[in-house]
Amino acid sequence: MRIFLTCSIKPEGAKGEKDIYAEFDSKETIDDLADAIKSNGHEVEILNVLGDIKDKLNSKKENIDLVFNVAEGLVGEEREAYVPKLCEELKIPFTGASSWTAINTLNKGRTKEILNKKGIPTPKFRVVSDSEEDLSGLKFPLLVKPMFEGSSKGIFNENLVHDADNLKKIIKKTIARYNQKVIVEEFIDGREFTVSVIGEKTILPIVEILFDDLPDRLYPMDSYEVKWEHDSPESIEKKGYDPIVCPANIDNKLKIKIEEVVLATYKALKCHDWSRIDVRLDAKGNPNILEVNALPGFMKNPKENSRLPKAAYANRWSYERLIGEVINSAIKRMLKLQENK
Ligand SMILES: Nc1ncnc2c1ncn2[C@@H]1O[C@H](COP(=O)(O)OP(=O)(O)OP(=O)(O)O)[C@@H](O)[C@H]1O
Ligand SMILES: [Mg+2]
Known part of the structure; x- marks a missing residue:
């Protein structure tokens, strides 16, 4: 098969906040993946998704059998759904999450709402967009996490809080730094x-x-x-x-x-x-x-x-x-x- 590998490669010598590219992959990681695809008997072409790829994908449509997607997407709350959505629109088969799954799993609150509906246990939580919100229904210790990140991005040691003052402080800091809602969860400390x-x-x-x-x-x-x-x-x-x-x-x-x-x-x-x-x-x-x-x-x-x-x-x-x-x-x-x- 002819496989198109869509990915997000860490820029060389990237500067900025220490966790800004935490979710991106190194060139070496992508090369290893491409080699593994080849060793399964397929042809592979790598596409680093840095901007709009719709035209490119569309023009190559006839020559692609499968997109192997590991791209983080562009920006925002639905970024991981970017490539899945394009593939769905252009009717190109692709590996991994559909756009629905990508949107609902990148959003930690939505994931937990779905789990709650299905009766699957998950720690008690609230989605919060303002540090002044009343969170008295939740029991300390509480963990504050950005809603739309992974790789422990924005989940620092100090995000586990034991009192209302610190809770407010960390909520404020996290919202300001990551420019997104946060999820406040009861902390469960088992294995x-x-x-x-x-x-x-x-x-x-x-x-x-x-x-x-x-x-x-x-x-x-x-x-x-x-x-x-x-x-x-x-x-x-x-x-x-x-x-x-x-x-x-x-x-x-x-x-x-x-x-x-x-x-x-x-x-x-x-x-x-x-x-x-x-x-x-x-x-x-x-x-x-x-x-x-x-x-x-x-x-x-x-x-x-x-x-x-x-x-x-x-x-x-x-x-x-x-x-x-x-x-x-x-x-x-x-x-x-x-x-x-
Ligand atoms: N409610 C909770 N109770 C206890 N520990 C928690 C809770 N939520 C998160 N943690 C701890 O914080 C870690 C990171 O949280 P989470 O997995 O939500 O973040 P992530 O950045 O999406 O992680 P990943 O690297 O898997 O993408 C967990 O592996 C766990 O150790
Ligand atoms: Mg995790």
């Missing part, structure tokens, strides 16, 4: 897992994120400081201890419980081909869904500790096999659609 689903229902070995070697100043959560500083690949190599464990050390009963809520979530958000779903246990030990990553990280190098590839390797899949499975899942859907026409 944390992240679960990768491939195709329609293949669950890869569960990844656990351990917080047991954090210094006292850092709260037990995957904040920006923890994910990108304390548990950075360099720091893990230096300390010789990897807090990202796969497969997680859990009994079968818990494994089944987690897998059940994860699959229900995958279905509720109508995910396709691949996704990584974050789970944390509440005080009763029940798995709660934190969020859905319908465009999961996919760094090949095991040193990078990218969670979905890590789960694939624990399943004895090569990187090439993982990417092949995603492509095959998209092809299967494409064929089903054609049959139903």
